Amino acid sequence: MSIHTKTIAQLAQGLRDKEFSSVEITQHYLDRIKQSDLNAFITVTDELAMQQAQTADEKIASGSTGILTGIPYAHKDIFCTQGVKTSAGSKMLDNFISPYDATVSHQLNQADLVMLGKANMDEFAMGSSNENSFYGAVKNPWDKNKIPGGSSGGSAAAVAGGLSCFATGTDTGGSIRQPASLCGITGLKPTYGRISRYGMIAYASSLDQAGPMTKTAEDAAIVLNAMAGFDAKDSTSAEQEVPDYTANLTDSIQGLTIGLPKEFFSEGLDDEVATQVMNAVKEFEAMGATVKEITLPNSAYAIPTYYIVAPCECSSNLSRMDGVRFGHRCDNPKDLEDLYLRSRSEGLGAEVKRRIMIGAYALSAGYYDAYYLKAQKTRQLISEDFKTAFKDVDVIMGPVSPTTAFDLGSVKDPVSMYLADIYTLSANLAGLPGMSIPAGFSNKLPVGLQLIGNYWSESKLLNIAHQFQLQTDWHTQTPQES
């Protein structure tokens, strides 16, 4: 077994047993990144990584280590990293060397992790294919003509392609779960407020949530332990106790009640994806779970609701990208208005501009009630549907994405791209935790199974996912190296 197919748990064991050093595994990953053509990274921080690996090795030698000490990872380029370019995939921030660390970056540094670099992503996390990055599209390691998913496409491709042991991601409408599904890895979007948003460049503040992207559920639990927790610097951070997420992984799931929303298996879902998802559900039945059909009647409205709420929030959040205090400024502005207009028009990409304009329109006088208020009311109904469902079931299961990864460049109009988010948006709108775990293949491309849990049920989700991974080997499959 080579270094890059090992999990965090396995690498940590090897480091403790002196089978290899952090410097050795870090060099191994850096060499692989150098040879890779996946375009998974915007910035490779090789010098910093080697320094961090040396420090980690010293700590391991002195015996003062945690489980994450010396493990190499890829950090989504949406998290501010002091002294390192933080672009959010945008030309606007191509020159932005962050003067401070995001809370998540600080937490991962405290855990003595080794940052290999900053992972590619859709510009400001707006996209479902990673084709909206200023730094070019990322390729899917399973088929380089396919998209890796988005917006955390670089993170997913890095993990699936053996370029990092794990990665961080963020999920506003599916941006952890969908690329995890399309690249065949494990991704967890926790409950809204579980992980600090401080220093995580904001897209839609009431929906954004960070999480781990890993090879296994066990690894996701280990990383979540390091990322979760209250942060006074984030006004929406939850004052909620952080359990040890690894503690319940081995619990039996005998008697678990699984809800299958009939709306998640209707038209638009690819037959082969549906078959793989149902096979996974059968596996759970064999493990002692019972299955119940449920209904989420308003979930059909998740797409219009999300594509009003998120653009409204983004039009406000991105108003700070104005060329005054940081980021791109146009050459020779003739007056202040020219400075704003040209800096923003040159610095922002097509999809970002589109969403800013939708938001600006939906929030403008005379249209606010018809769009934003209406969407926030529908959001309440979508959330109520889940409350009703969780009275009867422990977990909701279904597909993550209606299809497997599609061809790069094949989806051109924005609305068709938005429709691919149908199964992931509801969890964000309600603030619920969700996961994607590898559940099979269709035409040699990975298919993910989505788990949605009640608020603060991350331990339960990780337990369910871990039990599935003990019975199946989909998560151990790796793409062929070319």
Place this chain on the structure above:
Amino acid sequence: MSLSEQQVTQIAYLARLSLSEAELKDNTKDLNAILGLAEQLGAIDTDDIEPMAHPLHMTQRLRTDEVTEIDQSENFQSIAPSTGNKHYLVPTVIE
């Protein structure tokens, strides 16, 4: 209801974006398609529904009114496009 190119130009201006001729055409088409999607919401009865302000129905925390930030102006201004005397510089607004 459908947005005209003139309205899209006005929306772009509100958002401080300028669009080329081709961008204006594309955006008029795309914005209308997206708003068409949003029209679906008209089918739902939301008369007695409270709008959702926060996923967890939390209220904003308050903290004691004391200075917690240290002066990092030099650090923050080191990445600014143009500064002088601790100010961010922009083209002259008032002569």
